[in-house]
Amino acid sequence: MKGEIFYLDNAATSFPKPRSVILGVSDCLSNYCGNAGRGSHRLALLAAQKIYQCREEICSLVGADASENVVFVPSCTYGLNMLIKGILKQGDHVLISDMEHNSVYRPIKKLADEGRITYDIFNFLSTEDKSPEALGSEIEHRIKPRTRLIICAHQSNICSLSVPVDKIGEICRKNHILFALDTAQSIGHAPIDMKKMNIDFLVAPSHKSLYGPQGCGFVVFNSKEILDTLVEGGSGINSLDGEMPRDIPDRFEAGTLPLPSIAGLYEGIREVRSLGIDTISSHERGLFRLLRDGLMTIRGATVYMPEHEGNTLLFNIGDIPCTEVGAFLDSRGICVRSGFHCAALAHRSLGTEKRGAVRASFGIFNSHRDVEHLLTACREISIR
Amino acid sequence: MNTRVATLKTLNICIKAQRALEGYGYAVKIVSIDPRLTRHGCAYGIELDARFEREIVSVLKRSGIYPGEIISGGGRLI
Numbered sequence: 179m180k181g182e183i184f185y186l187d188n189a190a191t192s193f194p195k196p197r198s199v200i201l202g203v204s205d206c207l208s209n210y211c212g213n214a215g216r217g218s219h220r221l222a223l224l225a226a227q228k229i230y231q232c233r234e235e236i237c238s239l240v241g242a243d244a245s246e247n248v249v250f251v252p253s254c255t256y257g258l259n260m261l262i263k264g265i266l267k268q269g270d271h272v273l274i275s276d277m278e279h280n281s282v283y284r285p286i287k288k289l290a291d292e293g294r295i296t297y298d299i300f301n302f303l304s305t306e307d308k309s310p311e312a313l314g315s316e317i318e319h320r321i322k323p324r325t326r327l328i329i330c331a332h333q334s335n336i337c338s339l340s341v342p343v344d345k346i347g348e349i350c351r352k353n354h355i356l357f358a359l360d361t362a363q364s365i366g367h368a369p370i371d372m373k374k375m376n377i378d379f380l381v382a383p384s385h386k387s388l389y390g391p392q393g394c395g396f397v398v399f400n401s402k403e404i405l406d407t408l409v410e411g412g413s414g415i416n417s418l419d420g421e422m423p424r425d426i427p428d429r430f431e432a433g434t435l436p437l438p439s440i441a442g443l444y445e446g447i448r449e450v451r452s453l454g455i456d457t458i459s460s461h462e463r464g465l466f467r468l469l470r471d472g473l474m475t476i477r478g479a480t481v482y483m484p485e486h487e488g489n490t491l492l493f494n495i496g497d498i499p500c501t502e503v504g505a506f507l508d509s510r511g512i513c514v515r516s517g518f519h520c521a522a523l524a525h526r527s528l529g530t531e532k533r534g535a536v537r538a539s540f541g542i543f544n545s546h547r548d549v550e551h552l553l554t555a556c557r558e559i560s561i562r
Numbered sequence: 563m564n565t566r567v568a569t570l571k572t573l574n575i576c577i578k579a580q581r582a583l584e585g586y587g588y589a590v591k592i593v594s595i596d597p598r599l600t601r602h603g604c605a606y607g608i609e610l611d612a613r614f615e616r617e618i619v620s621v622l623k624r625s626g627i628y629p630g631e632i633i634s635g636g637g638r639l640i
Binding site: 214223226227229230233245246415418420425430 | 570571574575577578592593594597602604605606626
């Protein structure tokens with residue numbers, strides 16, 4: 179690759195990957211890439227053991243109590259679809275937030291358009307009062323007798339705003355409503371304890387802030403609810419049965435699991451746990467402040483939700499189309515994401531649904547130098 | 563050594579059982595069970611020393627793991 183790269187698109191996928199992740203994937207592909215649960219030979223068992231180890235790491239990360247409660251899926255989007263379509267039945271009502279990614283909004287809207295469910299959107303990103311109490315009232319006001327599920331993003335994918343998970347968990351528990359949390363943008367940045375926070379289902383990708391490769395995500399169950407399956411196929415057990423097993427994780431893991439990706443995820447989680455979530459989060463907030471304060475000195479620059487510090491910062495420069503800013507930054511070796519970020523609801527809530535915006539997002543490998551380079555390029559385009 | 567095989571629901575549970583038992587000093591092997599001995603086809607289990615069957619089953623239950631059947635032989639080592 180020619181030229182230096184300043185990678186600030188970690189909310190889309192983290193890059194580069196830690197060396198331990200690269201070595202973990204390589205070790206798997208070189209030494210034990212059998213098919214877990216599909217044979218009676220040693221490589222099949224070694225593969226299964228690595229998968230088990232990764233389930234255990236995930237349990238430690240999110241406060242889940244049993245490895246069998248961790249289900250591997252091809253992606254976070256897949257996991258969210260699996261929950262939405264597995265939980266909701268004809269006539270059910272569901273609540274989502276006003277900052278959802280399309281991976282929640284689209285499957286919910288599709289089911290509603292087909293007349294199978296109804297849904298409401300609770301306001302958070304678009305409200306002035308973002309206290310847990312205000313959100314609690316907003317949600318309780320929208321609960322209906324058939325409300326079966328609240329499913330929402332922990333953190334927005336266009337800014338660093340997070341919902342107060344404890345409060346939502348408390349409301350769900352009180353009203354006997356299932357609570358599913360999309361942690362695509364928060365896992366690895368924010369501490370999560372499923373039991374303490376009353377989270378019934380948690381969904382996450384491997385390739386963002388857990389630093390694994392693309393190709394896998396996971397759903398963690400903290401509920402005994404038996405869900406319908408999204409896909410069916412081989413599970414490695416009960417092969418003579420025409421139905422999927424009832425036991426998780428096998429019930430939801432039809433087909434061959436992406437072992438190299440899981441091996442990489444295992445190393446990625448170990449890296450995150452070893453660095454410490456507080457250290458990572460503090461590092462990213464420091465970069466956020468540097469970028470935010472620098473952008474504020476550029477004439478015409480707008481920073482959205484500047485008071486919510488974290489790993490993701492959204493901005494525009496004057497009236498310059500965000501795609502033009504993105505292309506200019508790319509010409510300077512800077513990778514950011516411009517546009518609507520698959521988040522129609524969130525952009526509507528922020529008032530950026532007409533023009534979109536530029537998103538810079540940080541990871542453990544970013545430094546002040548990356549931010550200074552981005553600021554220099556932003557100053558340059560602002561005076562062209 | 564006289565052995566028995568405790569059938570378990572999934573391979574994941576077999577690994578969990580093996581680790582739990584290791585913590586108590588019991589070495590067991592994960593085996594693939596002869597499909598002729600199962601009602602539903604492919605299945606896994608742990609092969610254990612028959613002398614410690616009762617103790618091992620007790621440890622498993624304390625760890626929240628409930629074996630299906632205890633069978634004599636029929637397991638293939640993996």
